[in-house]
Amino acid sequence: MEGEAELMSEPGDEPLMLYHRDLGNGFEVCVYPLFFGEARLCFGRRHSGDIDRVFYYHQRDVAVAAAHGWAGEGDPAIGWYRDVHGRRWRDNGDPAKETVQP
Secondary structure, three states: OOOOEOOOOOOOOOOOEEEEEEEOOEEEEEEEEEHOOOOEEEEEEOOOOOOOEEEEEEEEEHHHHHOOOOOOOOOOOOOOOOOOOEEEEEHOOHHHEEOOOO
């Protein structure tokens, strides 16, 4: 399903992956659930096991919405509070409150 998004959960199940989209250029965007309703948005080369970018979200639905509208360039548009590879943090996802960890 190249270029099409998949919602990866079944009603009543705790899914291993909340969202997956093949970008059609060898890369994919995925969202994985974390504890306490949080989520991790990942971008990387398809089927390689390598992850190029990782963003953390306080809310799973916000992470899925961000993944749906993001093609892996720049930053996802909305709501992340931690950019793992860039070592950046945003207080409650607010871009005006971004800090960079040394």
